[in-house]
Amino acid sequence: MSDSLGFQPAKLDRSAPFYVAGHRGLVGSAIWRNLQREGFTALIGRTSLELDLKDREAVFSFFAENRPRYVALAAAKVGGILANNTFPVDFLSDNLRIQVNVLDAAREFGVERLLFLGSSCIYPKFADQPIREDSLLTGHLEPTNDAYAIAKIAGIMHIQAVRRQYGLPWISAMPTNLYGPGDNFSPEGSHVMPALIRRYDEAARAGTPVVTNWGSGTPRREFLHVDDMAAACLHLLENYDGSSQVNVGTGTDVTIRELATLVAQAVGYEGDIEWDTTKPDGTPRKLLDVSKLSDAGWTSSIGLEEGIRSTVAWFRDNYLSIRS
Template sequence: MAIVAASTAGDREQDSFVPAALERASRFYVAGHRGLVGSAIWRHLEAEGFTDLVGRSSAELDLKDRDAVFAFFAETKPRYVVLAAAKVGGILANNTYPVDFLSDNLRIQVNVLDAAVKYGVERLLFLGSSCIYPRLAPQPIREDSLLTGHLEPTNDAYAIAKIAGILQIQAVRRQYGLPWIAAMPTNLYGPGDNFSPTGSHVLPALIRRYDEAAKSGAPSVTNWGTGTPRREFLHVDDMAAACLHLLENYDGPEQVNVGTGSDVTIREIAETVARVVGFTGETEWDTTKPDGTPQKLLDVSKLAQAGWTAQIGLEDGLRSTVEWYHDHANSIRQ
């Protein structure tokens, strides 16, 4: 990969970089490799023949500790990086702890990206979130909707941190000419998810709620909101495949939406979860609780142009996720 020297103005323009297959023997650091997305990326990279994967748990490396992050990069010198590490949570957690979601994620991103620049990471993918887009963005949401309207207030702090990450990727491209990219996934689910009653996203929360109700014989389940918001869901194994595909086939300053291109209502997804886990009782809706964004469907045209589409159907993905949840009942994040 050729990078031209700095100009007198202090900017660097990217040379004629053309995405190509990554070298399977090169060192590849997956930041957040034990999380939902990171673990799926790790599995996919192993399956694709990568032989020098590097990961550190949060106990081994606190990415909020700048000195520790720089020491780690100095020691390992990865050639490729996927930044999947983040503090994440559902509506309740985001709304209750906005300072934590803003501060922790900003520090993680700045430390990892600055260290990656200093130690010459050639190809890097930053993972954001579809919550970066305005609450009332036209649907389906195009990449150019970024920064065109007000954010959803229940997770605006997290969204601002992720927007800062996108802008840092763009700044690195302008200043250093490095062909780094950013991907914005829709709502993800699958093996390794957080099934905590207070910290999980909507789909794992529904799986746990309906599964426990089915096992206990409860006559009803109560969900937050009205059930009318529409959401798009992508299996995390599809997300992992999309990440490697983008690293090998896409280059550009604009973030790329990653999703399925179709959505369902929360009520519909609840009915599907109930069917998959075998719950036959009633579903009630607590309309005093917030719904969040009315609709969040991504326009995935750019992803399709790059040659990738989702492969795992929602019901099939749910069944495999429920199976994983049952198999790991004693070890899942509570």
């Protein structure tokens, strides 16, 4: 699938330098694993200690030295409702600087194909469901994560501007709620899936009689295993070229209450589940329309129950070393 740039997507050169920005995070590490499985032999990654992407001079020096042909921009400051609501300046400032520095350096040093990773929180809080790509900028954002969303929207616009001004075939992908190995399981900074896994696993270990979750449990959410997301990223790089961001998801959703039940079953928790309705629910529903992704020839393959079980197993195997 291509648009008017005249570029035709094709199989990427497995021997070309490929920089995965954020290769130690949830999304970046999955992209790295998938690229290794697919035979890429010149992967480039730097930890935040090795390269601070907020440091413009350092980023330009890195690109000048390494000259990647391909880039997956998965580096970002991320967090759940509590973190986003508490530190909006950090989420806006850090993500804008990361994006601008990497995208400007990539353009300066001739990156051929670049994939920018965003988030489904870019869409209006009350967008029609399922959410289509053209819902962008048609309504008010969810207030608890609007700063992060604005930064990601700026990234999408940056990609579109590069396409218009420089004719480069760069693209954007907007994943739904992601989960899997490498996630952030901290009580203060995690998203709903890892937060529930940690909460229920610890409750099962301790024999806690009641687990209390935030909100009413009624909001509906779509969840995509991060290994599926990684596969979709490579598929888009090799099969899609368009100015519109592409939604990446499963096309199905569950209530948070249903999700909590699935997690409790996966960890073997048998106590009671209660809900603290004084805490915010966030967006009432967020289901993505994945027609554009389907038209590009890709659909998810990891079912939710299977994905939760494997993530619980990974969490338990890595309990002492995970981000907590």
